Amino acid sequence: MSEPAGGRMSRALVLKRFGELPRLVERPVPDRPPGHTLIRVRAAQVGHLDLNVVEGRFGILPDLPSVPGTEAAGVVVESDVHPEGLPVRFRGGGAGLKRDGGWAEHTVVRDSAVVPVPEGIDPALACCFFSPAGTAQLAVHSVAAVRPGERVAVTGAAGAVGTLAVQLAARAGAEVVGVVGRESKLPHVPASAKAILASELAESSVDPFDAVIDTVGGPVLTAMLGQVRGGGRVALVGYTAGRDFRADLADFLLADVSLLPVNLIRRGEEVAEDAARLLTELSAGELTLPIERYPAERLAEAAERLRTGEAIGKVALYFDDRASED
Numbered sequence: 001m002s003e004p005a006g007g008r009m010s011r012a013l014v015l016k017r018f019g020e021l022p023r024l025v026e027r028p029v030p031d032r033p034p035g036h037t038l039i040r041v042r043a044a045q046v047g048h049l050d051l052n053v054v055e056g057r058f059g060i061l062p063d064l065p066s067v068p069g070t071e072a073a074g075v076v077v078e079s080d081v082h083p084e085g086l087p088v089r090f091r092g093g094g095a096g097l098k099r100d101g102g103w104a105e106h107t108v109v110r111d112s113a114v115v116p117v118p119e120g121i122d123p124a125l126a127c128c129f130f131s132p133a134g135t136a137q138l139a140v141h142s143v144a145a146v147r148p149g150e151r152v153a154v155t156g157a158a159g160a161v162g163t164l165a166v167q168l169a170a171r172a173g174a175e176v177v178g179v180v181g182r183e184s185k186l187p188h189v190p191a192s193a194k195a196i197l198a199s200e201l202a203e204s205s206v207d208p209f210d211a212v213i214d215t216v217g218g219p220v221l222t223a224m225l226g227q228v229r230g231g232g233r234v235a236l237v238g239y240t241a242g243r244d245f246r247a248d249l250a251d252f253l254l255a256d257v258s259l260l261p262v263n264l265i266r267r268g269e270e271v272a273e274d275a276a277r278l279l280t281e282l283s284a285g286e287l288t289l290p291i292e293r294y295p296a297e298r299l300a301e302a303a304e305r306l307r308t309g310e311a312i313g314k315v316a317l318y319f320d321d322r323a324s325e326d
C-alpha cells in the first residue's frame, strides 16, 4: 500500500541550540528531492557521535534547526531506486551531520546512503549493528591483527564495540580479558572473555598482553599501554573516558608498543561485507549485541545512559511501538 507523504504530519526530534537536547515536535513529512529516498524510521541509534553533534562538539555540524541521528532503520516510503516497503538502514550522505538524520518518524536520505536490510531483521539491530560490528572487525582483524594464542585485552568490554571485539578476538583464537570500569558491568562481559575490573589490572599478577583493543581512552589508555609487552599493539577505538592523552616519549620508545588508530569513517567500505555477515550472525543469535530501547519521548534518559557509561551495549530510539519488542 502506498503511504501518501504530502501534507501528512510526522514526529521529529528537532535540535534548535547546541548543548540542549532536541525537542519532539510535529512537522510535515519532508518532501523528497530527486536522488533521495523517503524513509519511515522504525528505530534510530543514539550514539556517542550523535551526542557530540547535539553538544556542538564535532568537526562536522549542521545549520540549526536540524534533526540529529546518523544511523537509523525503517522502510522505504518513496524512492526512485528502492521499492516501497523495502526494509532499509542508512548511514552517511551527511545524515545527522550536515543534513537531517534519523531521529524522526520520516526522513529523507541520499539514495547512496540507503542500504537494504534482509527481511525479518529487528530494526533496532539493523540501525545499531554497523558501527560496533564494523569497528570491532576493523580493530581486531585489520588494526590489531589478533592471532591465535595471543593474550588480548578489550576495555569497555560490556560496551557496544567492546562486546563485539571480545567475541571476534575470541573467535580469532585469542585468550581474551574483558576489562570494565565498574562492578555492575562484570556480568555483561561476553562469556568468551575473562571479565575483570580495570582496578585489578594494576596487580602485578596480571600477565602482559600481546594486544589491547581500547574503547575507553583517556587515563584508561595510559594505564593499558603499561600492560602490553614490547612489540605489542594497542588499537585505539574511542575516548569516552577523555580526549586527552600524554606520554613520556622516552618511556614510550622504551616500551616499544604500537599505538594504532581505528577509523571506521575512513575505512567503513573495507569492512562493509564483513559487517553484513556479522548482522546475519547477530540476528541468528550466534553473536550478541545488547540494545537498550527507548521511545522517542524518552531521549533524555537514553542520552544520559549513554553519556554516563551506564548503558549496556547500544542505545536505540523507536518511533514505532512494534520496534520496542522485536
Ligand SMILES: NC(=O)c1ccc[n+]([C@@H]2O[C@H](COP(=O)([O-])OP(=O)(O)OC[C@H]3O[C@@H](n4cnc5c(N)ncnc54)[C@H](OP(=O)(O)O)[C@@H]3O)[C@@H](O)[C@H]2O)c1
Pocket (backbone or CB within 6 Å): 048, 049, 131, 132, 135, 155, 156, 157, 158, 159, 160, 161, 162, 179, 180, 181, 182, 185, 215, 216, 236, 237, 238, 239, 240, 241, 262, 263, 264, 265, 306, 307, 308, 309, 310, 311, 312, 313, 314
Ligand atoms: N574509531 C572509530 O572508528 C569508532 C567507531 C565507533 C565508535 N567509536 C567510539 O568508540 C567508543 C566506544 O563506543 P561504544 O559504542 O562501544 O560505546 P559504549 O557502548 O558507551 O562503551 C564505551 C565504554 O566506555 C566507558 N565509558 C562510557 N562513558 C564513560 C564515561 N563518561 N566515563 C568513563 N567511562 C565511560 C564504559 O565502560 P566501563 O563502564 O566499563 O568503564 C562504556 O562501556 C566511543 O568513544 C565511540 O565514539 C569509534
